[in-house]
Amino acid sequence: MPSKHTARLGALTVAAVCSAVSTVVVTAPAQADAATRTGSVRIHDIQGGTRISPLAGQQVTDVPGVVTGVRTYGSSRGFWFQDTRPDDDPATSEGVFVFTGSTPAVAVGDSVTVSGTVTEYVPGGTSSGNQSVTQISRPTVTVLSGGNPVPAAKAVDARSVPGTYAPQGDPAAGGSVNGLALRPKEYALDFYESLEGMNVKAADVRVVTATDPYTELWATVKPWENRSLRGATVYGSYEDQNTGRLQIQSLGAAADFPDANVGDVLKGTTAGPLDYSQYGGYTLVANRLGKLEPGGLERETTREQTRGELAVATYNVENLDPSDDTFAAHAAAIVNNLRSPDIVALEEIQDDDGATDSGVVDADRTVGKLVEAIEAAGGPAYEWRSISPEDKADGGEPGGNIRQVFLFDPERVSFTDRAGGDATTAVGVTKVRGKARLTASPGRIDPANAAWRNSRKPLVGEFVFRGETVFVVANHFASKGGDQALHSQYQPPARSSETQRHLQATVVNTFVKEILKAQRDADVVVLGDINDYEFSRTTQLLEKDGALWSAIRSLPRNERYTYAYQGNAQVLDQILVSPSVRWSWGWSYDSVHINSEFHDQISDHDPQVLRFRP
Structure with a gap:
């Protein structure tokens, strides 16, 4: 699922639906409380306690949830939705991406049920070695009601993100971590994976890689982690991968994305679904961006050499x-x-x-x-x-x-x-x-x-x-x-x-x-x-x-x-x-x-x- 913006994004609207997805809009007043309806399979059953869904390759029917974000651009169009009745297992995500292939006919706050095939998509292809994204493909989507509260965003911050980056891969699986049970309290990558597809938020985050030509930036949720004098996060060894780094994109208009430098701060709350991309791994795809507060960084000038230097x-x-x-x-x-x-x-x-x-x-x-x-x-x-x-x-x-x-x-x-x-x-x-x-x-x-x-x-x-x-x-x-x-x-x-x-x-x-x-x-x-x-x-x-x-x-x-x-x-x-x-x-x-x-x-x-x- 490419993460790059390819077009200006407008408001989230219901659009024509192609053959990739069937949508049924239910308008009966009796469906107003449909956000609480249950199905035989829940999103946490699809996500499971490892990186690979236990239902991968299987059909699921009438999986319930509320839409938290809609992606209308690029080749990875679709939406995220999240269960309003989570289980008590911190390793199982309550959100998942639904790949529609065309502009989805849903809006944030819609209560939906989704039927389709559970798949694992590897951004960049399997040869890249990247992790996969659990998603529902070839979906049939039923909209039960609109305007429902979006599940509260999970905080991603210095307290919640572990200090150790990743577990050691399984030697029997060629060093892959895919089959390992997630331990979100011990490893940062496991923590992020346990939130894949869910609504997350980060507050007052400092920019540590400037906005690039693809309208992306990197921020840190750990303000003192290997901080440079100028606000960057320094990479000092193979054993210290800086766990607080998080890529940020936007579900809004590309033209509205801030031109940020290192040391700037996204003041307030930045929130949206947590995705995984080929170009940076775990990514907060924001439908709400904090306000850019410039840090005043200036370009350096070295001193002039003396006559004898x-x-x-x-x-x-x-x-x-x-x-x-x-x-x-x-x-x-x-x-x-x-x-x-x-x-x-x-x-x-x-x-x-x-x-x-x-x-x-x-x-x-x-x-x-x-x-x-x-x-x-x-x-x-x-x-x-x-x-x-x-x-x-x-x-x-x-x-x-x-x-x-x-x-x-x-x-x-x-x-x-x-x-x-x-x-x-x-x-x-x-x-x-x-x-x-x-x-x-x-x-x-x-x-x-x-x-x-x-x-x-x-x-x-x-x-x-x-x-x-x-x-x-x-x-x-x-x-x-x-x-x-x-x-x-x-x-x-x-x-x-x-x-x-x-x-x-x-x-x-x-x-x-x-x-x-x-x-x-x-x-x-x-x-x-x-x-x-x-x-x-x-x-x-x-x-x-x-x-x-x-x-x-x-x-x-x-x-x-x-x-x-x-x-x-x-x-x-x-x-x-x-x-x-x-x-x-x-x-x-x-x-x-x-x-x-x-x-x-x-x-x-x-x-x-x-x-x-x-």
Whole structure:
């Protein structure tokens, strides 16, 4: 059941009914008390005490309840209804979704009976590993009366949501939790599942992932759970998944959904049915939204480097190509928020015709347009270096040929050009008069290695600042695509994408060791979109044998993030440094939050800046 808004939503009205559902409207006065009528099967019998209905695949007849929400948009049209006579088992939900496939002819407050087939629908398909939604399909709906009181919403708050996220999956079922008895007082995922389809409410919730283009946001019902200084909820380990996170959508008009930033508050009550979606798991689909109370969050600005400091930055500009309208905004961010770093490693620079699959691989127009915009914004006249990839060999958006690019300020730093680097030639390290040097600059690290199959190859270059050589390696490791979600039915979820990043980290670590073998005190900066956390095995392999150290760990734990996803502020972008940089005097690191916390972001990544004295 896709969760994305596809059309503007209007008032809930009775509409024409297609063959997917039969509706009988009963208007007799004698039916005024029909909300209390019983059937042979109740909703809690359908939901059962596990994630899979004990009646899955079976027909049910005249299941009673009151409509609590109606979804009239997208491919998952239908309604939620809830029993007014609950049982005394906290594990069995009293609400369920009825999939009609067309605009349902019911309204909130209608007392109905529903007959149909109990099914388990897996958003995203069974291969996604997602949990399923219990629903009634191919329904026959009888409306008994209208205007009935909606069952009181169940509170979802810091007291009701357990502190442990999920149970351990059953090894006999491949790690699935589907067959386990729900323990809603022990596990957050069990608690949410025990409310699937029911009317729930959350009060005064703080936004922890800004409103996205699909009119969704994430809030937390646990205001102090791993809170950052700016109001985010920080993801600090695989064992601490932040149980208070809850996705919020709306059953109202998409145009009326608030443009919220991290730290804003939905003041008052937000209430509606609890759904489960492919794009975030348990979701409060609100027919009542709290009033947005802005938190006043502002974009950060880092300090300017001093005369003797070299400033090196990394910035993922999210599939930038000449057709985009974000060049001026990116330029302003680099000049004003990053204070014009001496070296900027850019990720996701696309070729000159963007995603058009034309065989074009060069990015002169793309980079040239950005350089011009930076100068127009009052920044330096940056020069740049890069290596164009082979067509469609580096992953990313098909036809886009994304790559890393070095910008550098020639008034502050020089680039050591050394011929020989191309898309397929591996750069090497030699030792000349006791100093390490690259065989090609710019160059690519081991591009034929299987670790880089359909992925970006690292770009390395030699820079000179105040007479000292600095080696910079720009990276964009393989994405997390294909990993199971935190809310997966498999616990712990599988992170299959790690395999390639582990190989990539090993290749980069080996290359850095070659530089350090040639020159023990070489200044090496490895940076970019690593697509993995500072506590991950990927980072450990980059740091192996002390060759590198991730500078984001110099920040307090509640300030370590560069990206926001499904309510978790997390680290994907990193700057790692060799021992000579780490132990140098007075270096500093800053994750500059200009994108990840804002609904009007120009990239989904925050840039980082390292300043040190080579």
